[in-house]
Amino acid sequence: MLMAILREYPAYGRLPVDVERTEGTELVLRDGRRVLDLYGGHCVSAMGGSDPELGLVLADQWSKASFLSNLFEHAPRAAFLEAFGALLPDGEWRVFLSNSGSEANENALKLALAATKRTKVLCFTGAFHGRTAGAAAISDMSFDAFPRTPFDVVRVPWGDLAAARAACDAEVGAIALEPIQSIAGMRVPTPGFLEGLRALADERGAALLFDEVQTASGRTGAPFAAQTYGVLPDLITTAKGAAAGLPVGITVARAGLVEGLPGHLLGSTFGGGPTILAMAAAVARRVGDEAFLANVRASGEALASEARRGPVREVRGAGLLLGLVLDDRISGKAARDALLARGVLVGTSDDPQVLRLFPALTLTPAEARRFGDAFATL
Numbered sequence: 365m366l367m368a369i370l371r372e373y374p375a376y377g378r379l380p381v382d383v384e385r386t387e388g389t390e391l392v393l394r395d396g397r398r399v400l401d402l403y404g405g406h407c408v409s410a411m412g413g414s415d416p417e418l419g420l421v422l423a424d425q426w427s428k429a430s431f432l433s434n435l436f437e438h439a440p441r442a443a444f445l446e447a448f449g450a451l452l453p454d455g456e457w458r459v460f461l462s463n464s465g466s467e468a469n470e471n472a473l474k475l476a477l478a479a480t481k482r483t484k485v486l487c488f489t490g491a492f493h494g495r496t497a498g499a500a501a502i503s504d505m506s507f508d509a510f511p512r513t514p515f516d517v518v519r520v521p522w523g524d525l526a527a528a529r530a531a532c533d534a535e536v537g538a539i540a541l542e543p544i545q546s547i548a549g550m551r552v553p554t555p556g557f558l559e560g561l562r563a564l565a566d567e568r569g570a571a572l573l574f575d576e577v578q579t580a581s582g583r584t585g586a587p588f589a590a591q592t593y594g595v596l597p598d599l600i601t602t603a604k605g606a607a608a609g610l611p612v613g614i615t616v617a618r619a620g621l622v623e624g625l626p627g628h629l630l631g632s633t634f635g636g637g638p639t640i641l642a643m644a645a646a647v648a649r650r651v652g653d654e655a656f657l658a659n660v661r662a663s664g665e666a667l668a669s670e671a672r673r674g675p676v677r678e679v680r681g682a683g684l685l686l687g688l689v690l691d692d693r694i695s696g697k698a699a700r701d702a703l704l705a706r707g708v709l710v711g712t713s714d715d716p717q718v719l720r721l722f723p724a725l726t727l728t729p730a731e732a733r734r735f736g737d738a739f740a741t742l
């Protein structure tokens with residue numbers, strides 16, 4: 365008899381822990397052990413695991429209206445526009461809602477190229493923007509997913525303003541970057557780099573796109589990294605923590621940039637549904653609370669200072685988005701495995717000597733100490 369056999373496509377390896385449940389900043393294992401989670405589900409669990417208040421938001425919205433298509437106005441959309449809008453830098457913005465970071469970038473690139481009527485995107489070595497065709501085209505991936513890019517791409521070294529200036533010709537419609545390159549090894553912008561790109565975009569008539577898929581939602585100690593660094597882009601994308609574990613993609617564009625573009629350029633079946641937006645509104649309200657952001661900054665500093673007790677050469681990043689550059693005594697992967705055995709989960713990066721930390725933004729300075737105690741024994 366024939367029968368179907370289903371296994372997962374082997375996109376990911378698995379960690380050797382059996383998680384029964386998530387509880388705030390901890391993973392509770394089936395054998396009762398508790399792991400301090402400084403990896404936050406790929407930087408998604410901004411409010412920690414199974415937050416009770418968000419659980420109520422979810423259950424409440426589901427019971428009222430689980431899903432409504434984009435053909436309807438609904439209260440969670442209005443609540444989201446108000447709460448998320450309050451986080452944005454001053455100015456008039458337009459937002460489009462989709463389902464992931466890749467999609468948010470895909471839509472931002474489409475808007476930028478349509479608005480400028482150009483065909484090329486300037487991007488950077490080490491970048492990661494996602495796996496859909498446009499997002500992958502501007503990512504620096506050795507595992508190229510598609511045989512061709514959907515638009516022209518020019519890639520220059522991260523941090524090299526002179527190279528960016530030389531490459532930014534009259535066909536470049538967008539300059540796209542992560543304000544902090546996370547996957548590459550938490551590479552922060554050198555002083556003047558973001559400002560220089562802003563000036564370059566203005567000079568050449570290109571749109572400046574900040575991929576804030578990781579850096580938004582209060583992660584760097586301000587709602588967006590644009591505010592942390594004081595540089596205003598024309599487009600901001602985000603996803604990850606924005607609905608604290610439900611899939612969302614958010615593309616924000618300066619109103620003046622997209623004025624006059626046809627609405628039908630963008631679309632999404634799931635994007636903008638009421639359950640997701642009720643969650644995203646609740647997250648945005650929390651991120652808008654100055655005490656919440658102050659905790660991100662304080663816990664980030666505590667974590668950075670605890671990290672200096674271990675085999676570390678440099679700590680970089682902002683807020684609760686940190687990269688630990690390890691000294692030669694231990695590799696990132698060996699450190700990750702040893703920390704997990706000691707009950708602390710951290711992430712690796714494309715740089716074999718860099719560990720990444722992006723815990724729940726509710727992490728306390730006291731919990732940072734628990735990391736330091738484990739890290740100091742490596």
Ligand SMILES: Cc1ncc(COP(=O)(O)O)c(C=O)c1O
Nearest residue numbers: 464465466492493494542577578
């Ligand atoms: C900076 C950045 N942009 C885009 C993406 C893609 O997001 P998604 O996996 O939700 O499509 C990621 C994912 O890791 C990311 O880190």
